[in-house]
Amino acid sequence: MTSSVSYFSPGPAKLPHEVLTKLQDELVQYKSTQVSVMELSHRSKDFAEIIEGAERNVRELMNVPANYKVLFVQGGGTGQFAAVPLNLMSRTGKADYMVTGSWSSKAAKEASKYGAVNLVFPKLEKYTTIPEKSTWKLDPEAAYVYYCANETVEGVEFQYVPEVPQGVPLVCDMSSNFFSRPVDVSKFGVIYGGAQKNIGCSGVTVVVVREDLLGCPLPVCPAVLDYGIMAKNKSLYNTPPTFAIHVVGEVLAWVKREGGLEEMQRRSIEKSKMLYGVIDESAGFYNNPVDVAARSRMNVVFRVGEGGKVDLEANFISQAAAQGLLSLKGHRSVGGIRASIYNAITSDDVRRLCEFMRTFLKANKV
Structure with missing residues (x-):
């Protein structure tokens, strides 16, 4: 990409130029393997180094506590609209949703297939604000509280982490502001984000999930969306999006180099x-x-x-x-x-x- 072009796409979005240049070389041959990085077996030692390095970068940059798993899954953020309730809704059968834009609205609609969804505040006429905390109605018996940190369509972003009832896991879709600011991971039960906006190319979603939330999915939960199964298999239950995971690792390495x-x-x-x-x-x-x-x-x-x-x-x-x-x-x-x-x-x-x-x-x- 030349310096005369500025690419403001909402996703798939611009990648750092130096990362693209490195990837360009690796498309033909990755290190001394004699094959393309896209051809590496997901069971190979070389790919093991790639996915372990990507996880290490996630953990270092976000200061992820030891009692959290880092998963690399498929299905995009939209896949997580189903994965979250499929994995967490069984706790009480109901969940709280903060709907502040198109993506959280779609997430709430999807979750309603698997349990009772309570809207923390009444449906907004226009998605141009985040209602005052005094208007929120949070259920202390909710299986979790869900929100989208940044709504890409309407340009609405939380500048703080919502406070939720003690013992209720907080779930956040960070797809479009992932790794753009420090985050206290310990305040969350689940954080996820599609890579194609801030940390890579399309095809992989990063999920950070607290260990105590694993192992109790709804009976209808597909294995490929089961956090416990994916964690047990280190994201290798099935063939993962190998190249996309590599790109995430390289972009996050760039973030570290940049400060x-x-x-x-x-x-x-x-x-x-x-x-x-x-x-x-x-x-x-x-x-x-x-x-x-x-x-x-x-x-x-x-x-x-x-x-x-x-x-x-x-x-x-x-x-x-x-x-x-x-x-x-x-x-x-x-x-x-x-x-x-x-x-x-x-x-x-x-x-x-x-x-x-x-x-x-x-x-x-x-």
Whole structure:
């Protein structure tokens, strides 16, 4: 990828250039194996080193306690919408869901197939905020409490870890802000994330699960979604997504070289402040609908023109693309513009976008 292109895709998303270059060489021959990294047997010593290294990077970066298992599974975040209740719902038969956007809404709908789902707060008319804690209704007998840390479609992000009743496991979908900030893993029962947004390519989902939550799945739980079976087999119950796991290991090694999660957090704050600054200084020409306290550092969404003018937004997207600012179209369900600024997006990428936004404003503001 050339320096003249900035790729703001929400996922599969940009990968660090130096990681791509290394992977390019390994596609033909991995180290001294004489075969491609994609051809390695998942039972081989060489792949054992790859998956163990990837797990080690996860544990080191997140400071994962010893009583947690790290799993590499298939099915994406959507697969975990079912895996979570299939593994945890048996505790009490009911679960609490915080629905703050499209992905948590889909997760709650899926979970309702396996038990009673309680919405912690009433359904929101628009996904632009996180309701005040005083409005939450948490069930102390819930099998778990579920939330999505960052909603990629609507650009809503929790800037804190929700407090839940003592003894109730907290489950979090971190797919789109995974490894972008330090996390106290001990506050969670399960953390998961699809790799294709912040830590790799599509095809693998990383699950971090506390050991005491293993071993009590619902009878209908498929073996491939059973955390206990996957943990016992070290993610090798079936053929895992070998190449995708390798990419995760390499991206996380890059994160470590760059300064770890503290540095990723510093950068994400810097990048998002730049973009929101242009939006807030535009006197309404650009508009972000999300409450300031819930604005995402990963997915900056906005409309162009008062109320969002489709023709103006189409021009914005096409003119941006002509300057190498790619994949800025908002999700089809909400429209508008979305700039996804995950770890691999540099400050220079964001500066280029900000400069374009200012220029576009001057040329189009009435």
